[in-house]
Amino acid sequence: MPSFSYLASVSACWRAAGRAKPTSPSRRGGEIQGTVTASGSTALLPLLKPAQEEFQKLHAKVTVNIAGGGSFTGQNQVAAGSVNIGNSDVGLQDSLKSAGLVEHKLVGIPFVFIVNPGVAVDSLTPEQYVAIFSGKITNWKDVGGKDQAITIIHRAKSSGSRATIQEVVMKSASFTDNAVIQDSNGAVRAAIASTPGAVGYVDAAYVDQSVKGLAYNGVKFSLENVTGGKYPVYTFGRMYTKGQPTGAVKAFIDYATSKEFQEKYAEKQGFVPVTKMPK
Amino acid sequence: MASSVNIGEHNLKLAYDRYMRYLFIASALLLTVIIAAIIIFVGQQGLMTFTEVSPADFFLAGKWDPTEGKYGALSFILGSVYVTLLAVLLGAPLGLAGAVFMAKIAPPRLRDIMRPATDLYVAIPSVVYGFIGLTILVPYIRVQFGVNTGFGLLAAAAILAVMILPTIISISEDAIRSVPRALEEGSLALGATRWQTITGVILPAALPGILTSVILAMARAVGETMAVQMVIGNTPQIARSLFMPTSTLTSEIVVEMGNTPFGSAWGNSLFLMALVLLLLSLAMIVVIRRVAGERTA
Numbered sequence: 001m002p003s004f005s006y007l008a009s010v011s012a013c014w015r016a017a018g019r020a021k022p023t024s025p026s027r028r029g030g031e032i033q034g035t036v037t038a039s040g041s042t043a044l045l046p047l048l049k050p051a052q053e054e055f056q057k058l059h060a061k062v063t064v065n066i067a068g069g070g071s072f073t074g075q076n077q078v079a080a081g082s083v084n085i086g087n088s089d090v091g092l093q094d095s096l097k098s099a100g101l102v103e104h105k106l107v108g109i110p111f112v113f114i115v116n117p118g119v120a121v122d123s124l125t126p127e128q129y130v131a132i133f134s135g136k137i138t139n140w141k142d143v144g145g146k147d148q149a150i151t152i153i154h155r156a157k158s159s160g161s162r163a164t165i166q167e168v169v170m171k172s173a174s175f176t177d178n179a180v181i182q183d184s185n186g187a188v189r190a191a192i193a194s195t196p197g198a199v200g201y202v203d204a205a206y207v208d209q210s211v212k213g214l215a216y217n218g219v220k221f222s223l224e225n226v227t228g229g230k231y232p233v234y235t236f237g238r239m240y241t242k243g244q245p246t247g248a249v250k251a252f253i254d255y256a257t258s259k260e261f262q263e264k265y266a267e268k269q270g271f272v273p274v275t276k277m278p279k
Numbered sequence: 280m281a282s283s284v285n286i287g288e289h290n291l292k293l294a295y296d297r298y299m300r301y302l303f304i305a306s307a308l309l310l311t312v313i314i315a316a317i318i319i320f321v322g323q324q325g326l327m328t329f330t331e332v333s334p335a336d337f338f339l340a341g342k343w344d345p346t347e348g349k350y351g352a353l354s355f356i357l358g359s360v361y362v363t364l365l366a367v368l369l370g371a372p373l374g375l376a377g378a379v380f381m382a383k384i385a386p387p388r389l390r391d392i393m394r395p396a397t398d399l400y401v402a403i404p405s406v407v408y409g410f411i412g413l414t415i416l417v418p419y420i421r422v423q424f425g426v427n428t429g430f431g432l433l434a435a436a437a438i439l440a441v442m443i444l445p446t447i448i449s450i451s452e453d454a455i456r457s458v459p460r461a462l463e464e465g466s467l468a469l470g471a472t473r474w475q476t477i478t479g480v481i482l483p484a485a486l487p488g489i490l491t492s493v494i495l496a497m498a499r500a501v502g503e504t505m506a507v508q509m510v511i512g513n514t515p516q517i518a519r520s521l522f523m524p525t526s527t528l529t530s531e532i533v534v535e536m537g538n539t540p541f542g543s544a545w546g547n548s549l550f551l552m553a554l555v556l557l558l559l560s561l562a563m564i565v566v567i568r569r570v571a572g573e574r575t576a
Contacts, residue, residue: 093540099482151427156513157345158538174347180430180524181513184533194418195428228286 033061034248040067040074040087041160043203044237046269047107051256054177056133058255062248071160075101078240084249086240090160101240104253108272110204110234111164112221114189114211118196121145123215129169132199135176140197152179153191153200161185164235165201201233205270223267229278237271325551331544336549343531345545352552354517359556360505361518362435363500370440371493374447378489379477381448382455400445409509412438417510426522430512433521438506443496450495454488455481459476489571498563502556504529507546517534528552 038048045068052064069077071088078086079099089109092101113129115121121144124132131137132150140177141147154175155162166175180195182188185206193210194199204221207213213221216233225231245253255261328337332350342352377397381390412434421429459482466476482489512524513534532549539546 029432070537072538076540076542093543095540095543149427153428156534156538157515158535160538174344177343177514177516177526178427179514181526181534183508183513187509190413195421197427205512 008069036064037083038066038085041071042068104239105236107237108277116198134173151198151250227276325554328547328551341517355528365436366439366500377448378451405505409506412510430524431522434510439500446496450492454485457485
């Protein structure tokens, strides 16, 4: 069934072709034109911005518009047909699972558990992470640290980061409510840096000297450990289209996920190139 | 000839008057339509929550876990109420003392400095208040009271107390200054001291205005979002102490709104919280009108 966004993008091509016809009757075969609209995850914007610029340099007749709005906004808008691509750093919400959306993995997003620099622990096992974040262990001395209360500082229930940790680390266990909630990676890092005994998690790109990164089951976060399949705490940035993409939309997705673009830009923005991610 | 020109000019002015009148009526209508549209939209979207959540669960349960189907908003409602009352408790006496000082005690030159200084409070963006709270007040509370984090009701209420000061000071000061001079002079003539005059005559006479300022300050406090969100901890649990991280209606809305699917029960429940907030504010406005009405009566 041809979807709405498919029709929209095709008709956009037709309109553009119709305008272009009188001036260039002998159009070179394979030249792409049209408009690509995308919205969604703000976390992916730093990667999509250069993709947009580079792509428009390569294809002068294509206009790419990328807006933020949040992952769920992107999912909803692409399902409703108001954009061609919905960007998301979380999986599809249940209500859209049957909406005919196609997922394109864009980039790997690793997460790192961080603690206040005063915490003596360097690594925790998955079981210890679950025990801490579900509120069963509340003192660092129970996991090999000094006698100090654990303060959990992390993200709100609607956060994609939290959803990833829930899925990858907590699994069926639920987070304790006895935690401080901050509403961005930067705010979580700042609060952990200033609160003794604090623990939380951020996108790997946000780890700096003000906090201490914890190893997961003895494996420290590094690009090699993620691509080698040793460090499992990551999720994917994804692009959703309604039905299989065509024309300019397909070309843009192909470009953004290409080895050449990924290896040039992804690491620079704190992501892992999707071409290198473990399958 | 001359008179006909005058008539023409006069007609022009009449027409101008008429059209200006339409313009003003249109403006007034537009304002009414906008406020009605806001209430209707928030109300409609919010009340849709009740198709999936029972009112008792929403208002009386404290467990907020939308992914598990638990939509208890009691901790947010209580958080908003606690933080507002605490802020007024801390801020109102301070603001009232400032107003009395500025209206009756300060020499005119000092008053000329203090007035614009009070107004400056209003010009400070709330995110700046929040940032100062996060970097100075929260660590201070943590160290002084020996608690885990310092996030919680006390930090939020202290920040809000400062934020509502200009409202209380300026409106109370106006009320105090508008007390008829004869009352004050009569009191002094009867041998009352300045303190007796202020507490026994001026403050009671200015009470409706002072109450108005306190209620307006409460309306500001209950709606404040950014500064509160940064220092309260945003944890969906009912506060059992001043130092326990908790949430308010505004902080929960701002933290969750961006990532919550519009139209889901989760999204709708955030609109319902906004509706509760709107109704709280409206109730306070109604109370203000009552109080202000008493003064003129």
